[in-house]
Amino acid sequence: MSICLLISKNGRHKPINLPHLQTVVLGRSPETTIKDKKCSREQVELKADCNKGYISVKQLGVNPTSVDSEVVGKGNQVEMRSGQQLHMVNELYPYTVCFKEDPSNSQSSVGTKRPCGPASEEREFHREPPGHKVPRKTEDSTQCKHGGSTSTNTRPESQTTEKTETLGYWSQGLKASMQDPKMQVYKDDRVVVIMDKYPKAHYHWLVLPWESIPSLKTLHRGHCDLLRHMNQVADRIVQQQCPDAGLLHFRQGYHAIPSMSHVHLHVISQDFDSPWLKNKKHWNSFTTDYFIESQEVIQMLEKDGKVTVKQGTNELLKLPLCCHVCGMALSTIPQLKEHLKSHPYGRL
DNA sequence: GTTCTAGAAC
DNA sequence: GTTCTAGAAC
Numbered sequence: 001m002s003i004c005l006l007i008s009k010n011g012r013h014k015p016i017n018l019p020h021l022q023t024v025v026l027g028r029s030p031e032t033t034i035k036d037k038k039c040s041r042e043q044v045e046l047k048a049d050c051n052k053g054y055i056s057v058k059q060l061g062v063n064p065t066s067v068d069s070e071v072v073g074k075g076n077q078v079e080m081r082s083g084q085q086l087h088m089v090n091e092l093y094p095y096t097v098c099f100k101e102d103p104s105n106s107q108s109s110v111g112t113k114r115p116c117g118p119a120s121e122e123r124e125f126h127r128e129p130p131g132h133k134v135p136r137k138t139e140d141s142t143q144c145k146h147g148g149s150t151s152t153n154t155r156p157e158s159q160t161t162e163k164t165e166t167l168g169y170w171s172q173g174l175k176a177s178m179q180d181p182k183m184q185v186y187k188d189d190r191v192v193v194i195m196d197k198y199p200k201a202h203y204h205w206l207v208l209p210w211e212s213i214p215s216l217k218t219l220h221r222g223h224c225d226l227l228r229h230m231n232q233v234a235d236r237i238v239q240q241q242c243p244d245a246g247l248l249h250f251r252q253g254y255h256a257i258p259s260m261s262h263v264h265l266h267v268i269s270q271d272f273d274s275p276w277l278k279n280k281k282h283w284n285s286f287t288t289d290y291f292i293e294s295q296e297v298i299q300m301l302e303k304d305g306k307v308t309v310k311q312g313t314n315e316l317l318k319l320p321l322c323c324h325v326c327g328m329a330l331s332t333i334p335q336l337k338e339h340l341k342s343h344p345y346g347r348l
Numbered sequence: 349g350t351t352c353t354a355g356a357a358c
Numbered sequence: 359g360t361t362c363t364a365g366a367a368c
Binding site: 167168170171173174197198258259260276278 | 349350
């Protein structure tokens with residue numbers, strides 16, 4: 001049998017044991033060292049299933065508890081797995097969850113089932129490399145050696161590592177691509193530009209910082225300059241690489257909840273003429289508010305010091321298909337593609 | 349992120 | 359019958 005530990009990411013206190021299938025209520029208390037009045041004394045109800053490798057998280061308090069960036073909502077319950085991040089309240093007091101073999105019970109493995117959830121969970125569980133189960137700062141440098149001359153890991157890499165375990169190894173693909181000279185279109189001391197491997201339009205580049213920034217939520221005010229630089233580089237790439245840059249409309253922005261780890265700025269022409277654009281998720285990720293303009297991200301950082309993704313953003317991916325230029329509704333992807341031929345430059 | 353495929357929609 | 363989508367698996 002495994003045991004489950006809830007680990008304070010900023011080391012506020014020692015890990016809290018969550019016994020198998022036992023309800024544990026946490027909140028403002030000496031146990032968590034949280035004194036913030038916004039945090040209820042009974043903020044969350046947690047129940048670990050050590051066999052299946054997840055914990056149920058129920059928000060009891062009024063103020064938002066979140067798992068990754070998604071707010072749970074009072075009375076609601078979500079599952080949280082190894083690698084995901086729980087914020088006790090108001091995006092504060094981060095925790096991760098860790099399942100590991102009970103050291104006091106090692107002999108019981110004979111005749112005792114391993115974690116036995118669905119196949120994918122089993123794989124994810126076993127993929128977790130030893131030593132990464134409890135994120136530690138000393139392990140930062142073992143991750144992802146960047147090719148740039150200024151590879152400055154200013155944040156613990158644990159978030160990146162955990163994301164791998166949640167989403168699979170494929171989610172780390174950009175880290176390899178950005179290092180691959182064959183993919184690189186441009187690089188300087190701060191950023192690299194690569195072609196999107198599966199472009200969703202005639203022109204589709206990704207601008208990535210050498211600095212390891214796992215996601216939008218890792219960004220802080222100090223990144224504003226870097227993001228402005230990414231924008232300038234993107235502008236330059238468009239001018240250099242696109243002969244009809246004057247006619248063709250481009251947008252630069254970030255996916256609110258990207259699948260791939262490592263912050264990347266999409267630079268994409270608005271023709272959306274591509275065999276790789278295949279489904280509703282592809283379309284809506286570039287044509288709804290799921291796509292956050294780069295300028296908007298920078299403004300958020302300047303104003304609030306962080307990037308906030310609105311609740312329900314994931315639902316935008318399920319919206320009906322709608323032309324990004326004229327707003328016409330189309331019922332299928334093939335019909336949409338046919339319609340797009342009437343807007344070859346992505347503008348009216 | 350993509351691929352694969354069952355089954356819904358036509 | 360074919361086309362298309364959506365969800366699981368990776």
